[in-house]
Amino acid sequence: MIRLLALLLAAILAGLVYGEVHLPLSAIRQWDGAAELLIGVIRAPRVAVAVLAGAAFGLAGALLQSLLRNPLASPDVLGFTSGAGLGAMLVVALGGGAFSVTLGAASGGVLAALAITALSWKGGIVPLRMILVGIGAAFTLQAITQFMMTRLTEAEAVEAARWLSGSLAARHWGHAFQIGLCLALLLPLAALSLRALRLLELGDEVATGLGLHITRARAGIAALAVALVASAVAVAGPVPFVALLAGPLAARFGAPMLTGAAVVGAVVTVLADLAARGLIDGVQLPLGVMTGILGAPYLLWMLSREMERGRL
Amino acid sequence: MRLQAKGIDVAYDGRRVIEGLDLTIPDGKVTAIIGPNGCGKSTLLKTLARLIRPTKGQVLLDGQDIHAAHTRDVARKLGLLPQSPLAPEGITVADLIARGRAPWRSLLGRWSPADTAARDAALAATALEDLADRPIAALSGGQRQRAWIAMALAQDTPILLLDEPTTYLDLPHQVDLLRLLGRLNREQGRTVVSVLHDLGLAARFSDHVIVMSGGKVLAEGPPSEVITASTLATAFGLEAVVIPDPIANTPLVVPV
Numbered sequence: 001m002i003r004l005l006a007l008l009l010a011a012i013l014a015g016l017v018y019g020e021v022h023l024p025l026s027a028i029r030q031w032d033g034a035a036e037l038l039i040g041v042i043r044a045p046r047v048a049v050a051v052l053a054g055a056a057f058g059l060a061g062a063l064l065q066s067l068l069r070n071p072l073a074s075p076d077v078l079g080f081t082s083g084a085g086l087g088a089m090l091v092v093a094l095g096g097g098a099f100s101v102t103l104g105a106a107s108g109g110v111l112a113a114l115a116i117t118a119l120s121w122k123g124g125i126v127p128l129r130m131i132l133v134g135i136g137a138a139f140t141l142q143a144i145t146q147f148m149m150t151r152l153t154e155a156e157a158v159e160a161a162r163w164l165s166g167s168l169a170a171r172h173w174g175h176a177f178q179i180g181l182c183l184a185l186l187l188p189l190a191a192l193s194l195r196a197l198r199l200l201e202l203g204d205e206v207a208t209g210l211g212l213h214i215t216r217a218r219a220g221i222a223a224l225a226v227a228l229v230a231s232a233v234a235v236a237g238p239v240p241f242v243a244l245l246a247g248p249l250a251a252r253f254g255a256p257m258l259t260g261a262a263v264v265g266a267v268v269t270v271l272a273d274l275a276a277r278g279l280i281d282g283v284q285l286p287l288g289v290m291t292g293i294l295g296a297p298y299l300l301w302m303l304s305r306e307m308e309r310g311r312l
Numbered sequence: 313m314r315l316q317a318k319g320i321d322v323a324y325d326g327r328r329v330i331e332g333l334d335l336t337i338p339d340g341k342v343t344a345i346i347g348p349n350g351c352g353k354s355t356l357l358k359t360l361a362r363l364i365r366p367t368k369g370q371v372l373l374d375g376q377d378i379h380a381a382h383t384r385d386v387a388r389k390l391g392l393l394p395q396s397p398l399a400p401e402g403i404t405v406a407d408l409i410a411r412g413r414a415p416w417r418s419l420l421g422r423w424s425p426a427d428t429a430a431r432d433a434a435l436a437a438t439a440l441e442d443l444a445d446r447p448i449a450a451l452s453g454g455q456r457q458r459a460w461i462a463m464a465l466a467q468d469t470p471i472l473l474l475d476e477p478t479t480y481l482d483l484p485h486q487v488d489l490l491r492l493l494g495r496l497n498r499e500q501g502r503t504v505v506s507v508l509h510d511l512g513l514a515a516r517f518s519d520h521v522i523v524m525s526g527g528k529v530l531a532e533g534p535p536s537e538v539i540t541a542s543t544l545a546t547a548f549g550l551e552a553v554v555i556p557d558p559i560a561n562t563p564l565v566v567p568v
Contacts, residue, residue, distance in 0.1 A: 192419065199414055205363055205394040210467065211387025211415035 001255045004263045008051070011270040015047040018278055046168050048176035049235050050273045050287075051266040052183055053168075054242055056232035058265020059190055060225040061243030062250070062258055066197050067221050068127040072302055074244035075109075075229045078134035082141035083112020084230045085164055085238030089145050092160060093152055098178055098234070106230035112141060113226050125218075166239030166288025168273050175235045182231035186224060193221045194258055239288050241295020242268050268294070313339055314503070315360060315390070315471055319369035322352070322359050322527075329355045330527040332369075337471075342497045343505045344514035347524035348548050353507045354395065354475055356524065360505070361392040361473050387415035391469040393460055395476045399448040405459045406444040409434050412466030434465040437496065454485035461492065472496070474506040478513065486510070490517040515539050515563045523547050539563040 016039050017028070027035050061074040075081045087108015091101050120126060120133040145164060149157050162169065196217040199207040207214050229243070242265050249268070250260030272290040279285070315337040322330040329352040337343060337360070347353045358364045360371055362378045371378045378386060391412075399408060412434070413427045435441045438458040443451065448459055457477060464472055474493070478486040490513055493504050508514040514521055515535040522532045523539075525547040531538045540563070544550045550567060557564040 195414070195417075195419075198411060201400040202408075202411060203394070203397055205358075205392065206397050206463075208363055208383070209361060209387065209390075209392030209394070209464075210412065211384035213383055 001253075001260060001263075004250070004253055004255055004260060004267065008263055008267050008270075011267050011274070012047055012051065015050065015270045015274050016043050018274060019043060020277060020282075020284070041172075045173045045176045046171045046273070047270060048173075049171040049179060050168055050270045052176065052179040053232040053236040053239070054246075054266040054269025055262040056179065056183060056186075056228045056265070057239060057242040057269070058246030058250075058261040058263070059258060060228035060232070061245075061265070062247035062261030063190070063193065063197075063221055063225040063228075064243075065247045066201065066257060067218060067225075068125070068130065069201070070127045070131065071248050072131050072244075072299075072306065073127055074247075075225060076238070076240050076243050077131060077138070077299070078113075079116050079137035079141060080109050080113050080134075080226055080229055081233060081238045081240070081243070082138040082145070083115075084109035084226075084233040086141050086145045086148075087111070087230075088233055088237075089148060089160060089164060092163070093148060093156070098174065102178065102182070102231065102234035105234040106227060109226045109230040109233070110223075112137065113222065117222075162286055163237045165286040166237040166291065167286040168236055169284060169286070171235070179231055179235045182227075186228055186231065189224050190228075190258055193217075193224055196221065197257075236269075237286075237288065239269065239291055241291045241299070242272075245295055245298060313337065314374050315505075316372045317356075317360065317366075317369065318372060320359060320366035320371065321368035322355055322364055322366050324355050324364065328367075328527070330359070330366075333527070333529060335522070335529060335532075337503065337505055338520050339503050340497070340501055341503065341519040342494060342517065343503075343520040343522060344508045344518035345505065345522045345524060346508055346511060346514050347530075351524045351547070352527040353524045357473055357475050357505070357507050361390065362386060363392075363394075384415050387467065387469070389469055390471045390473065391464040391467040393464045393472075393474045393477060395479060397460055399456075401449070403448055404445055405440055405448060405451070405462070406431065406435070408448060408459055409462045409466045412463040415467060430466045430468050434462040437465055437500075438462040438492065454481055454488065457481060457485075457489060458492070461489070465496070470501070471503045472505070474504070476507050476509060478508065478510070486513060493517070511539065511544075511565050515565070516557065516560055535562055539565065 019038065021038060023035060023038055064073045064075055064078065065071055084105040088101050088105035091104030096104065116130060116134050116137050117125065120130040122129060149160055152160060196212060199210050199212045200214065200217065204214055245268060246261040246265035250264040253260065272294060273287045276285040276287050276290040313336045317333055317335040320330060320333050321328060345353045345356060355364065359366055365379055373381065373386060373389060409431050413430060435444055438461055440458055440462055443455060448456055451459065478489055481489065494517055496502050497504050518535060521535050521538045523530045523543055530547050531543050539554060541552060541554050544552050544565065552565050552567045554563045554565055
């Protein structure tokens with residue numbers, strides 16, 4: 001865990017210091033006008049949003065993966081993220097402000113989660129059915145989102161396209177404050193859900209025997225994950241794969257399940273954003289393209305492993 | 313008597329498995345539920361443990377409908393060990409046992425000295441002290457089953473329900489486990505109810521035997537009264553001679 005926190009600190013520093021415009025160390029030390037503008041106004045809020053949104057994605061992924069006992073069950077694979085993206089996009093198209101975009105993302109996420117759960121229901125939640133339905137639903141939701149974009153003016157469409165691929169360009173302190181507030185409300189609930197998860201992982205019968213109301217606990221944890229995804233989508237767009245990668249990567253570091261996934265989510269997002277804006281000279285790629293490059297091979301590897309084990 | 317079933321019908325997968333069953337579990341005794349495959353004995357245990365809700369009638373715990381009571385209050389009185397439970401990856405013996413304390417801990421409550429005492433008592437009762445820090449996955453089958461029983465013991469309930477606790481164990485470990493359950497009953501006064509497959513072991517290690525057949529209780533009482541040639545013929549369709557066990561004088565089933 002200490003290694004992960006050190007990594008996060010290093011990633012944050014790198015995110016502040018490196019960028020398209022090179023800033024000599026002497027300028028940073030003197031904190032002149034250029035440093036103030038580049039770091040204080042442009043990069044710091046961007047890195048802050050990356051840390052907070054990445055942590056929210058990572059946490060949401062770990063919650064769902066643990067709830068459904070399947071490493072594929074992250075909100076992006078299950079289609080929740082696409083639902084939140086569509087909801088937010090509709091509000092953006094209608095000209096809503098920051099608060100209503102968050103609400104739009106939350107409603108989209110909740111509706112997608114309910115629809116996907118209902119469509120895959122077979123006398124209860126069957127994780128693999130839910131994953132397959134979710135993958136299909138994600139494509140459908142993205143198609144609807146694309147269709148909605150044709151209804152926008154060209155300028156709006158360009159802006160929407162950039163946002164939909166998951167981007168941290170032009171984030172300001174207002175965005176950081178917004179996701180910070182959401183996390184301040186949701187993190188205590190995540191701490192509470194940890195105890196329920198520890199019982200649920202012993203199986204439904206043992207958990208019931210130990211006095212857990214399993215249906216209520218499941219619904220609560222799923223709702224929490226959707227709320228976390230919606231908060232992150234509202235400020236960073238539907239960034240793919242961070243939620244999927246964070247939990248398993250944290251486990252590889254031997255870090256505690258939820259806090260580890262939050263820190264890894266933050267590290268991955270900050271580093272991916274750094275790569276997105278610095279990898280190709282003069283080109284600012286959206287963050288989502290970078291996490292896609294990282295995450296897609298991992299998803300393929302996971303799918304083939306699950307198939308080999310005969311679980312898919 | 314603390315645990316009772318009153319006129320229960322239970323359906324499982326849309327099929328009615330138990331019909332109009334009345335039952336009283338004797339307090340402070342070791343009870344075995346036996347019967348042929350598909351007779352509803354596991355379903356009965358799950359219904360008594362509130363995992364399945366009866367379609368008719370009710371299960372009473374201390375005179376109150378078990379589904380009307382708060383599930384956490386029930387968990388302080390009644391512990392349950394399902395058939396072949398699965399441990400999460402990497403969990404240690406001590407960690408598994410600690411989770412048995414869940415019904416006694418408040419939402420934000422910290423781990424208390426009472427929790428430590430209960431965990432250590434459970435480790436001692438199951439002779440797992442030296443293996444406390446081992447992962448469950450590294451244990452033998454017999455040790456693993458003892459670790460799960462230790463978890464149920466840490467829950468500190470006067471009633472303990474176990475679904476086929478001896479499955480997948482070899483004979484010496486089956487005997488060890490049933491002796492352990494007997495000690496928990498004698499030394500700590502716990503009511504123990506297990507579904508068992510082996511008639512000989514049920515006869516030898518129980519005070520009270522419930523024989524089920526076709527979703528009904530066919531006979532119940534002390535092993536010497538219940539395990540007879542005629543009950544075996546009716547319940548299992550097994551032709552057998554029952555003779556006294558030369559060591560314990562309990563009934564011994566010898567198939568013809």
